[in-house]
Amino acid sequence: xxxxxxxLINGEEKxxxxxxxxxxxxxxxxxxxxSIASTADADAALAAASAAFPAWSKTKPAARRAIFLKAADxxxxxxxxxxxVMQQETGASDIFTNFETTTAIEHLRETAGRISxxxxxxxxxxxxxxxxxxxxxxxGVVLAIAPWNAPHILGIRSVLFxxxxxxxxxxxxxxxxxxxxxxxxxxFTAAGLPPGALNTLYTPREQSAAITTHLIDAPxxxxxxxxxxxxxxxxxxxxxxxxxxxxxxxxxxxxxxxVLDDADLQLAAMQCxxxxxxxxxxxxxxxxxxxxxxxxxxxxxxxxxxxxxxFMPADGLAPILxxxxxxxxxxxxxxxxxxxxxxxxxxxHRADELHxxxxxxxPTRLRPLILEGVTSAMRVYHEESFGPSVSVIGVExxxxxxxxxxDTQYGLNNAVFTKDLARGLRVARRLxxxxxxxxxxxxxxxxxxxxxxxxxxxxxxxxxxxxxEEFLRSxxxxxxx
Numbered sequence: 001x002x003x004x005x006x007x008l009i010n011g012e013e014k015x016x017x018x019x020x021x022x023x024x025x026x027x028x029x030x031x032x033x034x035s036i037a038s039t040a041d042a043d044a045a046l047a048a049a050s051a052a053f054p055a056w057s058k059t060k061p062a063a064r065r066a067i068f069l070k071a072a073d074x075x076x077x078x079x080x081x082x083x084x085v086m087q088q089e090t091g092a093s094d095i096f097t098n099f100e101t102t103t104a105i106e107h108l109r110e111t112a113g114r115i116s117x118x119x120x121x122x123x124x125x126x127x128x129x130x131x132x133x134x135x136x137x138x139x140g141v142v143l144a145i146a147p148w149n150a151p152h153i154l155g156i157r158s159v160l161f162x163x164x165x166x167x168x169x170x171x172x173x174x175x176x177x178x179x180x181x182x183x184x185x186x187x188f189t190a191a192g193l194p195p196g197a198l199n200t201l202y203t204p205r206e207q208s209a210a211i212t213t214h215l216i217d218a219p220x221x222x223x224x225x226x227x228x229x230x231x232x233x234x235x236x237x238x239x240x241x242x243x244x245x246x247x248x249x250x251x252x253x254x255x256x257x258x259v260l261d262d263a264d265l266q267l268a269a270m271q272c273x274x275x276x277x278x279x280x281x282x283x284x285x286x287x288x289x290x291x292x293x294x295x296x297x298x299x300x301x302x303x304x305x306x307x308x309x310x311f312m313p314a315d316g317l318a319p320i321l322x323x324x325x326x327x328x329x330x331x332x333x334x335x336x337x338x339x340x341x342x343x344x345x346x347x348x349h350r351a352d353e354l355h356x357x358x359x360x361x362x363p364t365r366l367r368p369l370i371l372e373g374v375t376s377a378m379r380v381y382h383e384e385s386f387g388p389s390v391s392v393i394g395v396e397x398x399x400x401x402x403x404x405x406x407d408t409q410y411g412l413n414n415a416v417f418t419k420d421l422a423r424g425l426r427v428a429r430r431l432x433x434x435x436x437x438x439x440x441x442x443x444x445x446x447x448x449x450x451x452x453x454x455x456x457x458x459x460x461x462x463x464x465x466x467x468x469e470e471f472l473r474s475x476x477x478x479x480x481x
Contacts, residue, residue: 076105089180110448138471152180184200254382257415292392293394327365344372347367349369371390
């Protein structure tokens with residue numbers, strides 16, 4: 001507990017006099033303290049970002065590229081430390097932390113290579129002798145708000161694309177994994193990012209709304225990006241709308257995996273299990289519904305049960321969630337469904353999981369739960385579980401499967417399983433979501449592909465050239481020849 005996570009303001013670390021504790025879901029005890037940003041700290045971060053913008057916006061692509069590549073190298077050198085801290089703060093497994101950290105590094109290197117591709121255009125004007133230039137410019141100061149569940153990827157991308165486009169950033173990190181975000185600030189600073197170009201702030205949950213509103217309303221902030229729940233995203237969008245500021249939102253999901261009657265059942269079952277239960281289902285792209293044609297439902301049940309058994313960790317311990325509230329939410333969703341006629345195909349939502357060292361019931365552990373017989377009368381049909389529970393729903397036809405998958409306000413990711421690629425593409429085109437993955441799990445994201453959703457899953461796109469373009473605006477300059 002000797003360590004306190006500092007704020008980062010104008011290139012300097014600041015430990016505040018008021019702090020809040022960071023609890024580990026692994027040990028259910030306090031790890032360290034975190035500094036609390038005041039309104040004055042927020043103003044100082046905004047001032048620093050504003051002061052850094054003129055010089056940073058004029059840096060050449062080669063200079064930005066060198067910083068990002070060095071940051072990737074520094075990240076790689078400290079990867080074991082970064083993974084350990086992420087596990088301590090979020091309870092993530094080795095498999096997930098390996099994927100998460102390596103993907104974060106790839107984001108840095110992929111984006112570094114795209115900076116020199118930023119360009120405007122020269123359209124043809126209607127009047128003789130008149131010409132025009134369309135130039136791309138950064139917005140200015142960008143407010144980035146990122147979550148805890150995939151902290152390296154989501155934290156880095158929230159500032160990487162704005163910085164690549166020439167903006168400066170104030171990053172509000174999550175209250176669950178602030179030390180991960182402290183590391184993000186460290187690697188950018190050590191890589192040569194100038195003071196003030198990136199500033200990081202933290203608050204406990206009860207103070208978050210006030211500081212966030214203050215930042216959104218601040219005249220220095222020109223654009224906002226937020227990754228998190230749809231409920232909070234709606235609040236962010238409302239505040240940004242009142243301030244007439246654009247925002248990029250990547251929010252929750254209710255992704256479906258459609259298993260058609262010609263699918264490879266073993267492949268589909270394993271991909272559905274991984275898609276539903278990786279990181280204890282605490283991913284916005286997680287599989288929430290498995291929609292199966294009834295003609296193959298019985299053999300698919302068997303394949304699914306076998307896949308779940310193979311997915312459990314070798315030590316036999318129940319998976320960990322970052323917060324006890326996640327366990328409580330999933331238990332409540334399952335209990336509601338059971339009272340309304342659903343059945344449990346796998347798991348027991350009432351079972352206590354003992355802490356491996358103390359033998360006391362752990363509030364942050366829950367084994368995978370698979371429901372069957374879910375209907376639209378149940379909460380779990382509509383609400384994102386963000387935990388280790390999934391619903392299996394039988395349908396007769398392909399059309400019925402598509403209609404059910406689209407029967408949600410969300411639209412982030414879906415999956416389709418079939419041996420017929422043309423059929424898979426046909427179904428994918430009909431699904432209302434930002435991405436569809438054929439013969440692989442719904443949970444898929446990589447730096448080269450645009451990522452984002454529709455409906456209550458948000459708008460705008462992160463990643464690759466789409467991510468950089470989100471943080472550039474066009475300016476028209478005309479002149480008489």
